[in-house]
Amino acid sequence: MSRGRDAATLMAVGLIGLAVAFSLPHLVEVFVLVELTAYIVFAMLALSLALVWGYAGILCFGQSIFFGIGGYAYTLGVMNIGESTLPVALGIALPMLFAAVLGYFLFYGRVSDIYLGVITLCVSLIAYNLINSLSGTEYKIGSVPIGGHNGIPGVPVVNMPGDSSRTFGFEEVFTLSLILLVAVYIGLRALLASQFGKVVVAIRENELRAELLGYDARAYKLVVFVIGAAIAGLAGVLFVNWGSFIGPTVFSIFFSAQIIIWIMVGGLGTLAGAIAGAVFIQWLSTWLGTNKIIDPNIVLGVIFIVLVLLVPKGLQPMLVERFKRRRRSETRSDTRSETNSRLGVP
Amino acid sequence: MSKPPILRTEQVCKRFGGVNAVDGIDFSVAEGELRCIIGPNGAGKSTFFKMLSGQLQPTAGRILFREVDITREERHRIARRGVAIKTQVPNVFDGLSAFENLRIAAARRLDSRGAAELARDILARVEMTAHADRAVGELAHGQRQWIEIGMLLAVDPALVLLDEPTAGMTKEEVARAAAMIRALANQRAVIVVEHDMKFVRMVDANVTVFHQGRILVEGPTDTVLRDTRVRDVYLGKAAH
Amino acid sequence: MDFATVVFIQVMYAVATLALISVGLAIIFGMMRVINFAHGEFLMLGGYAVVLPVQAGVNLWVAMLIIAPITVGLFGVIIERLIIRPLYGRIVETVLATWGLSLLMIGLASAWIGFYQAGAAPPFGSVQIGSYREGLYTFFVIGVTALILAGVYGFLRHTRFGLIALGTMQNPAMAAALGVNVSRVYAVTFGLGAALSGLAGAILAPISGVLPVIGITYIAKAFITVISGGATVLAGTIAASALFGTVSQLVTYLSTVIIGEVALLAVAIVLLRLLPEGITGRFSRGGL
Numbered sequence: 047m048s049r050g051r052d053a054a055t056l057m058a059v060g061l062i063g064l065a066v067a068f069s070l071p072h073l074v075e076v077f078v079l080v081e082l083t084a085y086i087v088f089a090m091l092a093l094s095l096a097l098v099w100g101y102a103g104i105l106c107f108g109q110s111i112f113f114g115i116g117g118y119a120y121t122l123g124v125m126n127i128g129e130s131t132l133p134v135a136l137g138i139a140l141p142m143l144f145a146a147v148l149g150y151f152l153f154y155g156r157v158s159d160i161y162l163g164v165i166t167l168c169v170s171l172i173a174y175n176l177i178n179s180l181s182g183t184e185y186k187i188g189s190v191p192i193g194g195h196n197g198i199p200g201v202p203v204v205n206m207p208g209d210s211s212r213t214f215g216f217e218e219v220f221t222l223s224l225i226l227l228v229a230v231y232i233g234l235r236a237l238l239a240s241q242f243g244k245v246v247v248a249i250r251e252n253e254l255r256a257e258l259l260g261y262d263a264r265a266y267k268l269v270v271f272v273i274g275a276a277i278a279g280l281a282g283v284l285f286v287n288w289g290s291f292i293g294p295t296v297f298s299i300f301f302s303a304q305i306i307i308w309i310m311v312g313g314l315g316t317l318a319g320a321i322a323g324a325v326f327i328q329w330l331s332t333w334l335g336t337n338k339i340i341d342p343n344i345v346l347g348v349i350f351i352v353l354v355l356l357v358p359k360g361l362q363p364m365l366v367e368r369f370k371r372r373r374r375s376e377t378r379s380d381t382r383s384e385t386n387s388r389l390g391v392p
Numbered sequence: 393m394s395k396p397p398i399l400r401t402e403q404v405c406k407r408f409g410g411v412n413a414v415d416g417i418d419f420s421v422a423e424g425e426l427r428c429i430i431g432p433n434g435a436g437k438s439t440f441f442k443m444l445s446g447q448l449q450p451t452a453g454r455i456l457f458r459e460v461d462i463t464r465e466e467r468h469r470i471a472r473r474g475v476a477i478k479t480q481v482p483n484v485f486d487g488l489s490a491f492e493n494l495r496i497a498a499a500r501r502l503d504s505r506g507a508a509e510l511a512r513d514i515l516a517r518v519e520m521t522a523h524a525d526r527a528v529g530e531l532a533h534g535q536r537q538w539i540e541i542g543m544l545l546a547v548d549p550a551l552v553l554l555d556e557p558t559a560g561m562t563k564e565e566v567a568r569a570a571a572m573i574r575a576l577a578n579q580r581a582v583i584v585v586e587h588d589m590k591f592v593r594m595v596d597a598n599v600t601v602f603h604q605g606r607i608l609v610e611g612p613t614d615t616v617l618r619d620t621r622v623r624d625v626y627l628g629k630a631a632h
Numbered sequence: 633m634d635f636a637t638v639v640f641i642q643v644m645y646a647v648a649t650l651a652l653i654s655v656g657l658a659i660i661f662g663m664m665r666v667i668n669f670a671h672g673e674f675l676m677l678g679g680y681a682v683v684l685p686v687q688a689g690v691n692l693w694v695a696m697l698i699i700a701p702i703t704v705g706l707f708g709v710i711i712e713r714l715i716i717r718p719l720y721g722r723i724v725e726t727v728l729a730t731w732g733l734s735l736l737m738i739g740l741a742s743a744w745i746g747f748y749q750a751g752a753a754p755p756f757g758s759v760q761i762g763s764y765r766e767g768l769y770t771f772f773v774i775g776v777t778a779l780i781l782a783g784v785y786g787f788l789r790h791t792r793f794g795l796i797a798l799g800t801m802q803n804p805a806m807a808a809a810l811g812v813n814v815s816r817v818y819a820v821t822f823g824l825g826a827a828l829s830g831l832a833g834a835i836l837a838p839i840s841g842v843l844p845v846i847g848i849t850y851i852a853k854a855f856i857t858v859i860s861g862g863a864t865v866l867a868g869t870i871a872a873s874a875l876f877g878t879v880s881q882l883v884t885y886l887s888t889v890i891i892g893e894v895a896l897l898a899v900a901i902v903l904l905r906l907l908p909e910g911i912t913g914r915f916s917r918g919g920l
């Protein structure tokens with residue numbers, strides 16, 4: 047349709063992103079950058095689920111598994127090795143590997159979607175219990191104790207590849223995170239515009255039809271799941287670099303619920319919406335948390351219920367549809383058929 | 393029959409609980425042949441089709457495509473061998489546009505430029521060009537059937553299975569579908585399951601009659617439709 | 633020999649607790665195809681419904697066997713009306729809404745009751761088996777679970793409501809056509825499942841104590857048990873509990889409780905690859 051304009055938009059997004067990434071550190075205070083970096087990390091995590099759930103229709107309730115594995119892999123790697131290049135790679139590769147194994151059992155066992163959601167959630171819950179319990183000094187990887195429920199503080203920040211004395215400051219972590227977020231966003235847009243991406247959406251719409259045309263839905267889903275895990279893992283790596291800390295709460299049910307809510311607020315089947323949802327919800331919970339107005343569980347719970355009962359597709363597409371009802375995105379369907387295809391109902 | 397069979401089944405059975413939905417079917421279709429399967433509701437036609445396309449696995453028996461055993465193959469593999477099916481309930485990508493539906497199908501074997509070209513070409517052939525950008529979910533039942541038939545054309549199969557292709561179509565559309573199906577059969581084998589006897593007469597091919605999971609009669613349209621056993625079956629008389 | 637006896641008792645206990653924490657969830661899931669993500673918080677509510685009255689001077693057994701199931705059952709009926717019914721037939725939305733309910737209940741419990749471990753001392757003493765001591769409450773849990781399962785079976789098999797509920801589960805449209813008030817059947821079913829969850833939470837409260845987040849320690853195991861059980865509510869739950877309870881308890885002996893849980897999960901995932909419809913899915917559909 048408007049492939050040329052899409053490319054131009056993406057180019058603009060990239061250029062603006064780069065400009066902000068390099069100029070903002072000169073314009074604002076460090077604490078603002080640190081706060082923004084947190085939003086960037088959550089936005090990246092949101093993008094991973096926006097791909098997996100929003101586009102591929104894979105109901106992954108435990109996206110935090112990959113975030114957590116990424117964070118822990120980086121942490122344990124960098125604290126053992128001292129240099130950050132390999133640990134960053136591990137923080138992406140290990141979640142992918144885990145997703146490949148888990149996804150193999152789920153997709154090739156044809157575990158249908160709601161079961162998949164429950165299983166992935168259970169995996170994250172048990173990962174939480176597992177890490178939580180490994181608090182004794184005897185539990186260590188290499189020379190680094192896993193820390194159990196205390197987590198691991200004082201994690202070194204990334205350094206210039208090959209030069210472990212040149213570690214990044216807060217400004218550089220911000221710049222790096224934003225560049226990576228923009229890169230992931232553009233990469234996903236390109237992926238979704240590609241033949242592969244169209245087939246993925248087609249499988250979400252009607253898996254049986256896609257298979258009867260000769261597409262192996264299991265393999266496509268597995269690949270998407272692994273790509274999503276890579277992005278979530280990268281977000282986990284950046285998360286550790288943001289706070290120099292990782293603990294088992296990254297696997298908690300509360301954290302998993304948050305990611306789902308980000309996507310629901312932003313709307314299924316949009317990338318920008320997922321970013322907006324993550325930023326908005328995180329802003330809201332930070333604001334409520336610092337002002338100690340109300341327990342964040344209550345807030346998230348109410349948002350969750352209200353979203354489901356009132357606006358099952360998320361808020362952002364509602365606005366979009368109001369303004370351009372005529373030009374409905376071709377990759378999106380009405381809620382019912384989307385839900386049905388997610389459930390595997392014809 | 394001089395031509396070798398493209399598809400052959402040996403004693404295929406499918407049991408659901410205690411019911412033999414398909415009960416020992418020996419069936420064969422030649423390369424390029426056009427065949428109609430008729431039979432009352434519950435005769436096992438759709439179940440048979442589902443087994444041919446890999447949606448169900450037979451309880452017993454073998455299915456051979458060009459003499460290769462495909463009985464236990466995954467459905468996407470069977471599709472890649474050149475078996476395409478239009479299911480009884482239209483199976484389309486409801487949330488995608490008509491054009492996109494056909495493009496996805498074509499892209500299974502063509503690059504993106506070729507797929508787009510073929511999709512446009514097929515839209516014209518099934519007379520759906522005017523609806524190219526509409527979501528298929530918004531189209532009428534008959535139009536969705538055409539999109540699905542178009543998708544089959546796009547993958548260029550060697551064997552086409554059509555399960556009640558004319559359901560929801562207008563009279564003119566049925567005639568058009570019959571003509572198109574006859575044209576299809578020039579280059580590939582086609583098996584059609586139909587209820588509409590007018591359509592079966594229009595297609596005028598060899599007919600296989602299913603009854604209670606078995607083959608009752610097989611032969612040219614005229615002979616079969618005049619067969620008293622077939623009449624009895626359709627009129628609900630017991631025929632054993 | 634004593635060790636073997638103790639291991640056997642522990643395995644039985646593990647199987648029983650799995651069945652106990654799963655049965656309410658299984659009934660709701662089996663009958664209504666609703667996965668109640670707030671199941672853990674129903675257990676938590678059951679725990680508080682025994683601990684708080686006991687602290688106020690109510691008899692333990694009255695609180696455990698009467699107050700807790702009735703409280704949670706009524707709560708379930710209200711939730712069914714407010715959250716489940718508007719979403720009926722939309723499985724994903726129901727899961728998400730009950731997940732929200734789960735967070736909300738955790739938040740409310742933390743806000744009202746506070747984030748400390750509340751408990752009630754387990755009744756009975758203990759028994760000496762060779763050089764090992766085993767609490768008599770362990771035997772109580774095993775026995776009461778068996779009674780609950782038998783009771784549910786009898787209720788569904790031999791009462792008018794049970795038969796109507798089973799019929800509705802098999803074919804809601806047909807049941808409605810025969811004049812069954814399907815909404816009421818679902819409301820009662822959900823209430824019953826909730827009451828059983830409340831009872832389970834109450835029975836376990838003297839052992840594990842109660843916390844606002846106590847539900848989270850149960851749900852992973854309960855979900856896995858119910859999902860792996862397959863389409864048949866009771867047989868599936870019992871079979872899955874027996875398998876997973878045995879595996880996790882034996883692994884627990886060899887390592888730790890958590891590794892036992894990990895083993896349970898791993899077995900479940902491999903099992904789902906082999907039997908996508910659950911343990912009983914191949915054999916029967918939608919029965920007991």
